[in-house]
Amino acid sequence: MAKILDGIRVFDLTLAAVGPWATKLLGALGADVIKVEAPGGDRLSHAVPPMIKGNSVLYISANHNKRMIELDLKKEADRAIALKIIEKSDIFVQNMRPGAVERLGLGYAVVSKINPRMIYLAASAYGRIGPMAGESGIDPTVQAFCGWCGITGPEHGRGEMFRHLAHLDITTSTTIVQAVLQALIARERTGRGQLIEIEMLTAAMALQTTRLAEYFATGQQPAPLGSAAATTAPHQAFECEDDRYLAIGVERDEQWPGFCRALKLDELISDPRFATNPLRVTHRTELIPIVGERLKSKPAAWWMIRLNKERVPNGPFLTFEQLRAHSQVVANDHIIEIDTPHWGSMHVDGLPWKFELTPSGPIRAGGKPGEHTAEILAELGIVDDRRADVSK
Amino acid sequence: MSNAGSLDGFRVIDFTQGLCGPFCTMQLGDGGAEVIKVEPPGGDFSRRMGPPFVGGESAVFLSVNRNKKSVVLDLETSYGREAAARLARDADVVVEDFGPGASERFGLGYAQLRGGNQKLIYCSITPFGEEGPLRDAPGSELVVQAMAEYTASLGRIGDAPVRVGADVATLNTGTFAAQAILAALFHRLRSGEGQRVAVSEFGSLLHMRGIMWHSMSDPDDWYGFHLDHYTNPPDCGYQTKNGALYFILRRGSSEDWDRLVMELGMEEALADPRFNDYGRAATSIGRYATEVKPIWEKAFASRTREEIIDLVKSMGGDAVPMMDYPSLVSHPQVEALGIITQVDHPTAGYFKMVRPVARFSETKDSIRMPPPLLGQHTEEVLGAAGLTRLTRTDSQ
Numbered sequence: 001m002a003k004i005l006d007g008i009r010v011f012d013l014t015l016a017a018v019g020p021w022a023t024k025l026l027g028a029l030g031a032d033v034i035k036v037e038a039p040g041g042d043r044l045s046h047a048v049p050p051m052i053k054g055n056s057v058l059y060i061s062a063n064h065n066k067r068m069i070e071l072d073l074k075k076e077a078d079r080a081i082a083l084k085i086i087e088k089s090d091i092f093v094q095n096m097r098p099g100a101v102e103r104l105g106l107g108y109a110v111v112s113k114i115n116p117r118m119i120y121l122a123a124s125a126y127g128r129i130g131p132m133a134g135e136s137g138i139d140p141t142v143q144a145f146c147g148w149c150g151i152t153g154p155e156h157g158r159g160e161m162f163r164h165l166a167h168l169d170i171t172t173s174t175t176i177v178q179a180v181l182q183a184l185i186a187r188e189r190t191g192r193g194q195l196i197e198i199e200m201l202t203a204a205m206a207l208q209t210t211r212l213a214e215y216f217a218t219g220q221q222p223a224p225l226g227s228a229a230a231t232t233a234p235h236q237a238f239e240c241e242d243d244r245y246l247a248i249g250v251e252r253d254e255q256w257p258g259f260c261r262a263l264k265l266d267e268l269i270s271d272p273r274f275a276t277n278p279l280r281v282t283h284r285t286e287l288i289p290i291v292g293e294r295l296k297s298k299p300a301a302w303w304m305i306r307l308n309k310e311r312v313p314n315g316p317f318l319t320f321e322q323l324r325a326h327s328q329v330v331a332n333d334h335i336i337e338i339d340t341p342h343w344g345s346m347h348v349d350g351l352p353w354k355f356e357l358t359p360s361g362p363i364r365a366g367g368k369p370g371e372h373t374a375e376i377l378a379e380l381g382i383v384d385d386r387r388a389d390v391s392k
Numbered sequence: 393m394s395n396a397g398s399l400d401g402f403r404v405i406d407f408t409q410g411l412c413g414p415f416c417t418m419q420l421g422d423g424g425a426e427v428i429k430v431e432p433p434g435g436d437f438s439r440r441m442g443p444p445f446v447g448g449e450s451a452v453f454l455s456v457n458r459n460k461k462s463v464v465l466d467l468e469t470s471y472g473r474e475a476a477a478r479l480a481r482d483a484d485v486v487v488e489d490f491g492p493g494a495s496e497r498f499g500l501g502y503a504q505l506r507g508g509n510q511k512l513i514y515c516s517i518t519p520f521g522e523e524g525p526l527r528d529a530p531g532s533e534l535v536v537q538a539m540a541e542y543t544a545s546l547g548r549i550g551d552a553p554v555r556v557g558a559d560v561a562t563l564n565t566g567t568f569a570a571q572a573i574l575a576a577l578f579h580r581l582r583s584g585e586g587q588r589v590a591v592s593e594f595g596s597l598l599h600m601r602g603i604m605w606h607s608m609s610d611p612d613d614w615y616g617f618h619l620d621h622y623t624n625p626p627d628c629g630y631q632t633k634n635g636a637l638y639f640i641l642r643r644g645s646s647e648d649w650d651r652l653v654m655e656l657g658m659e660e661a662l663a664d665p666r667f668n669d670y671g672r673a674a675t676s677i678g679r680y681a682t683e684v685k686p687i688w689e690k691a692f693a694s695r696t697r698e699e700i701i702d703l704v705k706s707m708g709g710d711a712v713p714m715m716d717y718p719s720l721v722s723h724p725q726v727e728a729l730g731i732i733t734q735v736d737h738p739t740a741g742y743f744k745m746v747r748p749v750a751r752f753s754e755t756k757d758s759i760r761m762p763p764p765l766l767g768q769h770t771e772e773v774l775g776a777a778g779l780t781r782l783t784r785t786d787s788q
Contacts, residue, residue: 002583004575004576004578004579005575005578017603025571029575043642044642048616048617048677049613049615049616049617049679050607050611050612050613050614050615050616050618050619051611051612051613051616052606052609052610052611052612053612054612057603057606057607057611057616057618058603060606061602061603061606061607062603126725126729127725127728127729129728129729130724130725130727130728130729131724131725131728132725133728135705135710136710137710137712138640138676138677138710140638140640140676140677141638141639141640141676141710141711141712143638144629144636144637144638144712144713144714144715145638145712145713145714145715145720146715146720147715147716147717147719147720148556148557148558149628149629149714150557150714150715150716150717151557151558151717152546152554152555152556152557152558153546153547153554153557153626153628154547154551154552154554158626158628159628159714159716160546160547160554160626160627160628161626161627161628161629161638162542162545162546162556163545163546163617163621163624163627164542164545164601164603164604164618164621165617165618165621165677166600166601166603166618167556167560167600170600171564171567171600174564174567174568174571175567175749175750176750177571178419178567178570178571178574178750179749179750179752181571181574181575181578182398182399182423182574182750182752182755183398183752183755184578185398185399185574185577185578185581186398186752186754186755188578188581188582189581190754190755192754194752194753194754194755195752195753196750196751196752196753197750197751198749198750198751199729199749201725201726201729201731202729202731202746202747202749203749205720205726205731205746206746206748206749207558207560207563207564208558208746209415209455209456209563209745209746210411210452210455210456210558210559210563211557211558211559211717212455212717212721212744212745212746213444213451213452213454213455213745214444214451214452215717215718215721216451216743216744216745217444217445217446217451217743218444218451221716221717221718222557222717224554224557225557226547226552226553226554226555227534227538227543227552227553227554227555228534228555229532229533229534229555231441231442231443231444231450231452232441232532235532235533235534236534237534237538237543237552237553237555239552245538245552245553247532247534247535247537247538247539247553248532248534248535249531249532249533249534249535250532251410251437251441251532251533252437253437253440255530276440277437277440277441277442278440278442278443278445281442281443282443308529311530312530313519313529313530313531313532313535314535315531315535315536315538315539316538316539317538317539317541317543317544317553318538318539318540318541319541319544320541320604320605320608323539323540323541323598324605327524327525328520328521328524328525328526328594329524329594329598330524331521331523331524331525332520332521332522332523332524332592332594332595334521334592334594334595334598334599335598335605343609343610344609344610345609345610346605346606346609346610347605347606347608347609348602348605348606349598349599349600349601349602349605350595350598350599351599352568352571352591352595352596352599352600353568353569353571353572353575353589353590353591354522354572354589354590354591355572355575355576355587355589356587356588356589357579357585357587357588358575358576358579358587
């Protein structure tokens with residue numbers, strides 16, 4: 001069955017995670033993604049551990065659904081091949097340090113002349129203007145800079161990094177995919193391509209829109225609250241009698257009476273201190289000890305039964321070993337296992353969307369650098385005359 | 393068409409509440425779509441998220457609802473259901489988060505609507521996915537973070553859990569929902585076919601943690617930041633005399649490296665194999681970064697953050713201060729990029745927010761309307777849809 005991006009070709013000049021994860025998603029939607037790498041590839045993508053059979057997991061995981069071509073864009077013959085691929089492409093994605101792609105002669109001004117229908121996506125850490133113009137950055141540096149460590153950490157403790165050092169990378173990737181799709185829609189209507197610029201910093205701040213709003217409203221830095229939400233209550237982890245933590249989230253007023261019944265604290269339903277969410281947030285320091293003491297009196301399993309009956313959001317703190325076989329995960333293909341040509345069977349991220357009519361996927365492992373060079377050139381009718389070039 | 397957005401002319405009927413669906417539809421509105429936010433008489437529950445409140449409105453609500461019109465319809469009444477179905481049948485996109493099966497109860501299921509509109513794009517958002525034992529379970533930001541093991545990358549083993557402070561389960565999923573809708577709209581432009589799409593918060597977070605699942609498939613050895621981070625202590629950056637910073641070395645040369653080591657008085661590092669290759673494995677995501685961090689911090693203790701940042705940059709590394717919101721929002725780079733903008737709201741006045749992320753050279757995203765008051769556009773929208781008489785009949 002047809003996929004959504006059938007017939008759309010992506011010229012992928014991406015590095016590390018931000019760009020590659022975006023083009024991987026475009027590939028999952030059916031685009032023909034041609035990943036262009038210099039011989040040897042970029043160091044960050046290929047050298048970062050952990051490794052599987054000698055290849056970096058970062059490289060493997062961010063480059064599914066693509067074909068790999070090696071071109072040394074600093075050489076004229078290779079660059080000529082790149083330009084021919086660009087002529088036949090719809091989307092150009094690059095996340096090189098600002099200025100680097102222009103030095104390769106593949107900036108938007110050049111590419112749009114060759115192919116006016118090109119949708120050209122330039123992603124960077126901090127953009128091309130301002131005092132930090134041209135500075136490069138990766139997930140943890142953007143984490144540090146964008147303020148989000150200041151709102152994350154134990155209550156009364158120091159702010160800390162999210163040690164899964166890819167979340168802001170992939171947040172930026174998803175913004176790229178969204179912008180490219182918008183531009184494809186626009187091109188369908190206008191016939192023209194365009195330039196799109198995205199900074200990791202802006203994407204990271206947009207992801208904090210709700211927390212920044214608290215700051216804009218109060219002028220006060222929101223403090224780390226451990227597991228607790230700042231603007232809903234009770235919405236945090238509670239330790240139960242068996243020393244397990246249970247995540248509970250009362251976000252809506254209609255969930256409050258059920259929560260009280262589940263805890264057999266019916267008297268709280270009519271307690272005026274806790275009648276609405278704003279009151280519960282305001283009286284958090286009175287509310288949490290009452291609720292916490294009750295939850296500590298029985299095991300987590302008991303509270304899960306009772307909270308589920310009342311349809312109050314709750315859940316355990318799971319780990320990968322539990323997740324990979326979890327019936328909910330399996331039923332929805334949230335994590336799947338695929339065979340790969342070079343790395344054996346792997347657990348990989350499932351697709352983030354389901355389409356009823358135009359199936360996305362299946363997820364297909366990419367390859368090693370340059371693995372598909374001959375195949376791609378033959379398919380596009382591009383003569384590889386680089387050997388002749390060398391003999392000159 | 394310099395002022396045109398890429399989604400001009402598309403109409404979105406949004407039945408969602410909270411943060412996820414509204415963040416999705418706000419992005420569609422930024423792109424130029426007309427977004428009709430259908431709210432129950434009591435309003436979207438996010439209108440009660442807080443304090444803080446500004447001019448009677450929740451700051452959180454304001455942050456995810458610009459570029460929308462608010463229409464109040466009580467789906468518990470037959471008029472409300474009829475009016476909602478009429479709006480939905482005439483729309484390009486419907487977004488709902490009622491939960492599996494619940495939309496049918498209101499006559500707003502995909503099968504019920506598509507008969508009158510074959511081109512409809514219908515997006516369903518659930519907490520955990522539409523199959524499996526938790527298909528009907530309610531979720532929350534923390535519950536989804538906990539179940540997707542997000543908290544395993546924060547805090548200290550044995551201590552109380554720590555969540556990601558940002559609302560990642562809801563907001564990242566909102567972006568995936570927007571993607572799914574845009575992809576389906578593109579397909580519709582090429583084929584004429586509408587369809588139903590679905591996303592879940594649990595699935596979104598598990599997708600975004602995908603590097604982890606790869607890492608644990610069959611790693612050659614158990615090291616590297618994706619694996620070590622489970623057992624590493626909290627990372628609060630590198631402390632200096634006057635605040636924390638974060639840095640990475642990656643483009644150094646031998647000369648630069650010697651200069652860095654001398655200036656920091658870290659000659660011991662020259663003989664330490666963990667600092668080989670100009671310290672590349674000794675900072676940030678490098679293999680030895682966590683274990684050699686005290687060595688760096690000892691050297692940084694007598695120097696200012698600005699000195700270290702300049703030093704690292706002078707040898708081609710990246711270094712930034714760890715910032716809080718006051719320093720971030722007033723930072724010249726944030727100002728240069730125009731990341732913070734503001735809207736003029738009827739009761740909250742000028743309220744600041746983060747601009748649309750992507751900057752398009754042609755079909756630009758824009759902020760055209762402040763977040764709506766509850767029901768602010770009920771008469772306008774229902775009137776234009778020819779539902780005014782129905783309104784009168786209903787109120788009699």
